[in-house]
Amino acid sequence: xxxxxxxxxxxxxxxxxxxxxxxxxxxxxxxxxxxxxxxxxxxxxxxxxxxxxxxxxxxxxxxxxxxxxxxxxxxxxxxxxxxxxxxxxxxxxxxxxxxxxxxxxxxxxxxxxxxxxxxxxxxxxxxxxxxxxxxxxxxxxxxxxxxxxxxxxxxxxxxxxxxxxxxxxxxxxxxxxxxxxxxxxxxxxxxxxxxxxxxxxxxxxxxxxxxxxxxxxxxxxxxxxxxxxxxxxxxxxxxxxxxxxxxxxxxxxxxxxxxxxxxxxxxxxxxxxxxxxxxxxxxxxxxxxxxxxxxxxxxxxxxxxxxxxxxxxxxxxxxxxxxxxx
Amino acid sequence: xxxxxxxxxxxxxxxxxxxxxxxxxxxxxxxxxxxxxxxxxxxxxxxxxxxxxxxxxxxxxxxxxxxxxxxxxxxxxxxxxxxxxxxxxxxxxxxxxxxxxxxxxxxxxxxxxxxxxxxxxxxxxxxxxxxxxxxxxxxxxxxxxxxxxxxxxxxxxxxxxxxxxxxxxxxxxxxxxxxxxxxxxxxxxxxxxxxxxxxxxxxxxxxxxxxxxxxxxxxxxxxxxxxxxxxxxxxxxxxxxxxxxxxxxxxxxxxxxxxxxxxxxxxxxxxxxxxxxxxxxxxxxxxxxxxxxxxxxxxxxx
Numbered sequence: 001x002x003x004x005x006x007x008x009x010x011x012x013x014x015x016x017x018x019x020x021x022x023x024x025x026x027x028x029x030x031x032x033x034x035x036x037x038x039x040x041x042x043x044x045x046x047x048x049x050x051x052x053x054x055x056x057x058x059x060x061x062x063x064x065x066x067x068x069x070x071x072x073x074x075x076x077x078x079x080x081x082x083x084x085x086x087x088x089x090x091x092x093x094x095x096x097x098x099x100x101x102x103x104x105x106x107x108x109x110x111x112x113x114x115x116x117x118x119x120x121x122x123x124x125x126x127x128x129x130x131x132x133x134x135x136x137x138x139x140x141x142x143x144x145x146x147x148x149x150x151x152x153x154x155x156x157x158x159x160x161x162x163x164x165x166x167x168x169x170x171x172x173x174x175x176x177x178x179x180x181x182x183x184x185x186x187x188x189x190x191x192x193x194x195x196x197x198x199x200x201x202x203x204x205x206x207x208x209x210x211x212x213x214x215x216x217x218x219x220x221x222x223x224x225x226x227x228x229x230x231x232x233x234x235x236x237x238x239x240x241x242x243x244x245x246x247x248x249x250x251x252x253x254x255x256x257x258x259x260x261x262x263x264x265x266x267x268x269x270x271x272x273x274x275x276x277x278x279x280x281x282x283x284x285x286x287x288x289x290x291x292x293x294x295x296x297x298x299x300x301x302x303x304x305x306x307x308x309x310x311x312x313x314x315x316x317x318x319x320x321x322x323x324x325x326x
Numbered sequence: 327x328x329x330x331x332x333x334x335x336x337x338x339x340x341x342x343x344x345x346x347x348x349x350x351x352x353x354x355x356x357x358x359x360x361x362x363x364x365x366x367x368x369x370x371x372x373x374x375x376x377x378x379x380x381x382x383x384x385x386x387x388x389x390x391x392x393x394x395x396x397x398x399x400x401x402x403x404x405x406x407x408x409x410x411x412x413x414x415x416x417x418x419x420x421x422x423x424x425x426x427x428x429x430x431x432x433x434x435x436x437x438x439x440x441x442x443x444x445x446x447x448x449x450x451x452x453x454x455x456x457x458x459x460x461x462x463x464x465x466x467x468x469x470x471x472x473x474x475x476x477x478x479x480x481x482x483x484x485x486x487x488x489x490x491x492x493x494x495x496x497x498x499x500x501x502x503x504x505x506x507x508x509x510x511x512x513x514x515x516x517x518x519x520x521x522x523x524x525x526x527x528x529x530x531x532x533x534x535x536x537x538x539x540x541x542x543x544x545x546x547x548x549x550x551x552x553x554x555x556x557x558x559x560x561x562x563x564x565x566x567x568x569x570x571x572x573x574x575x576x577x578x579x580x581x582x583x584x585x586x587x588x589x590x591x592x593x594x595x596x597x598x599x600x601x602x603x604x605x606x607x608x609x610x611x612x613x614x615x616x617x618x619x620x621x622x623x624x625x626x627x628x
Contacts, residue, residue, distance in 0.1 A: 018462040026474045140616075144608040146561055146580075148568050149601035152587055160591045167591075264467035268565045272587065282470060283569055286477045294474055301467045309465070 008313065012306050023298045024066055033082050033289040034058065056082065073299070079292035084284060090296035094278060098300075100170050101266055101277030104193065108200035109255065116205045117251070120212025121239060127217065135209060142206030147265065150199045151272035158195055165194045168274030196273040204258075211254055215247040249319055256312025263301045347546070350621040357617020363610030367603070371420040378414035382577055385409035394593050404595035406585065416599050419579040423560050423607055426494045426578075430559035433498025435552045438505035442544075445506070446513025447536050457510070463503035469565065472496055476571045490576040493566060497559050505551045512544045519543075546622035553615035557608045564604050579604045 034052045038044045053059050057068060072079060078090035085093065123135045159167030166172070172188050219225065220243055228242045229235075266279025274280075278297050285293035351357055370377060380386050387393050387401065388409025397404040403412035445456040475496050516522065517540065525539050566572050567580025568587070579600035586597030 014458070015461055015465060018459075019466050022462070022466060023471060023474070026471060026478060029475075029478050140612065141605070141609060144557070144561075144612055145605045146564050146568075146583075146601065146608075148565065148587070149583060149597075149604065152583065152590055152597050152601065156590050156594055156597075264469045265565075267469060267473065267569060271569060283473070286473050286571075289477065294470075298467055298470050298474075301470065302465065305465055305467065 005310075005314075008310055012310070016302065016306065019302050020070075020299065021066075023295060024069065027289075027291045027294055028062055028065065033291060069295070078296040078299070081285075081293050082290045083288040084281070084290055084293060090292050093281065093293060094296055094300060097276060097278045097281045100275055101263070101270070101279060104196055104200065104269075104275060104277065105259075105263065105266070107193065107197050108204055109259070111197065111201045112204035112208055113251075113255075115201070116208035117212055117244075117248075120209045121216055121244065121247075123209065123213045124216035124220065125239065132213075136213065139206040139209045142202060143210070145203075147199065147203045148268050148272045150203060151196070151269065154195050154199050155272070166192050167195070168192075168272075170276050196269065196275055199273075200269060207258075208251060208254065211250050212247060215250045216243060219243045219247045245319060249316065252312055252315050252319060256308050256315075259305065259308040263304060347621045351617060354617040354621055356613045357621065360610045360613030360615070360617055363606055364614060367420050367424065367607050367610065370417050371424050374417050374421055378411075378417040380411045380414040382414070382418050384411070384414070386411055394589075394596075396593075397595050403599045404593065406593070406596050407589065412582075412596060412599055415577055415582055416579070416603055418577040419582065419600060419603065420607075422490055422576050422578040423563070423604070425490060426497065426563040427556040427560040427607075427611070429491070429494035430497035430501065430563070431552050431555040433495060434502040434555055434559075435505065435548060437499075438502040438509055438551070439541075439548055441502070441506040442509025443513055443536055443541065446510040447517060447532075447540060453510075457507075460503045460506050463500065464507070466500070468500050469562070472500060472562070472566060473569065473571050476566065490573040490578070493563060493572055494559075497562050497566075501555065501559065501562070505555065508551065509544060509547060512547050513540055516540050516543045546618075550615055550619045550622060553611055553618055557611035557615065560604065560608050560611070 034049055034056070038049055038052070050059075057065060060068070069079070076091070078094070080087045080089055081093055119135055123132045126132050155167045158165045170189060170192055171185070172192075220239075225238060225243055228238045233242075263279075266277055267283045268279070269275070270277045270279035271283060278300070281293065282297045284290075285297070385393075385408055387395065387405035392401070393405055393409040394407045395401065395405050401411050401413065403416060405411055406415075441456050441460065445453045445460075476493065479492055522535060522539050525535050530539070563572065563578065564580035564583070567578045568584045570584055572578055572581055574581075582600035583597050583604075586593065586600070590597060
């Protein structure tokens with residue numbers, strides 16, 4: 001097990017470098033962030049511009065820039081932002097924004113799992129019943145609605161027409177006169193979280209329900225389920241003890257793969273809900289060609305994706321002893 | 327002797343793989359619904375100038391003081407803040423959505439098929455290298471890279487080079503990896519079959535085996551994957567446009583949603599209708615893809 005882990009991790013290193021090179025190439029392909037930064041300043045001289053380029057090390061050959069970036073990366077230094085919050089350190093900047101992102105994503109994934117698994121099981125047990133048809137149709141349609149569209153509709157209904165929940169943001173701002181929800185900061189955040197979490201949960205829920213259902217149907221046809229039934233076990237024990245465990249393997253894979261995908265989708269969800277997370281920070285950084293921030297967030301999300309994949313692999317062995325970790 | 331065999335083949339053609347698939351497809355209600363939806367959007371896209379009451383850039387409501395008015399008999403889906411007719415804009419968006427969907431899926435599936443075939447058939451070190459590259463594309467935060475590339479390209483070439491084709495190309499170049507893996511797995515399975523062994527024994531060349539014996543037998547998977555990828559590509563383009571990284575000169579549903587999201591409170595109709603059409607079209611391709619999977623997979627046959 002320990003050796004397997006080490007080997008897996010060694011194997012991730014070239015993968016990480018490959019991605020790093022692609023992102024680096026993408027950011028430096030053309031960009032002259034200095035020009036972008038200074039277009040609004042009519043008084044800037046060519047000399048001052050060149051000084052800025054030299055200051056950021058953009059005059060060096062690409063490979064030198066890449067090695068400088070790498071050596072800094074290994075010291076945990078992601079550089080300084082070009083344009084956001086007066087050139088703050090990228091690590092500090094990410095520190096400010098990562099919390100809300102994690103909060104929203106984890107809450108949605110957990111909620112989605114808790115709701116989706118029982119629905120999927122129930123749907124599989126009563127295949128082709130009216131409820132099953134409703135569930136599968138709703139889920140299928142759910143996978144086809146863009147998250148931001150769902151978000152806009154939810155904001156419209158719950159935020160404006162009914163006015164039950166705030167339409168965006170993480171917390172009531174100081175400038176707003178109404179103050180915190182029920183006067184409590186945590187309750188206020190939860191209140192703000194309602195619409196984004198509900199929408200994201202539904203978006204994640206739909207594919208998981210379909211997955212659990214189809215996987216459960218597959219498993220219930222297996223011989224060992226027949227054997228369990230034949231030996232007189234209750235339906236409950238058959239479904240929850242014998243079938244569920246194996247039916248969850250594809251779900252684990254899904255969560256593993258899509259954890260990265262969901263983080264990478266954060267720019268869209270966070271823009272809709274005006275949520276102060278890394279996704280929105282990324283959009284801002286990209287519009288301003290703020291390379292260090294772009295690189296920093298991509299590196300972070302890549303590492304998180306790789307770790308999620310690793311955990312997925314290890315979980316297989318735990319859920320299904322037939323899959324030997326070798 | 328030879329002619330006799332040929333004649334026999336002709337007689338048997340009545341029940342070919344594709345014929346059976348077509349029969350199963352016709353009975354599949356979800357697949358037909360999907361095909362119908364796609365047909366409807368194709369119709370909108372083909373005759374958009376006839377169906378849309380106004381030109382793409384026309385602002386009829388601007389002059390009459392009817393900008394940002396809710397749906398009425400005059401403006402079916404209402405008007406936006408500048409005075410565009412939302413219905414016309416939605417109709418013109420159909421063409422962009424289909425263009426991106428087919429284009430991006432076409433590019434991605436071409437790469438996926440080539441990588442999958444080569445990797446699966448040749449195996450060994452070729453397979454190893456191709457699969458490592460595939461893994462990089464699998465793990466890479468797709469949307470983030472897409473945004474960076476699009477931004478950088480528009481920064482380099484502010485006019486002309488960008489555009490909807492560039493968005494399409496970029497989506498295609500970054501979404502082939504998981505399908506390449508699936509096709510490779512399928513090729514590995516088909517490679518073991520007796521008919522491939524037979525072709526080898528008869529001295530068929532590698533190219534012939536790959537294109538005449540393996541490709542036709544993984545084609546059903548490729549068709550299903552393409553259909554589903556069209557749906558995904560349309561969603562991705564809508565997301566990119568929604569963030570404002572799309573082609574500003576094209577009329578896309580994602581962009582209409584972006585404009586609408588700035589004023590959901592004042593004008594719900596500006597966003598509801600384009601979003602409805604995105605959902606509808608994506609649903610169409612998903613239904614068709616699922617239906618095709620049921621119809622084409624020989625293992626699911628009764």
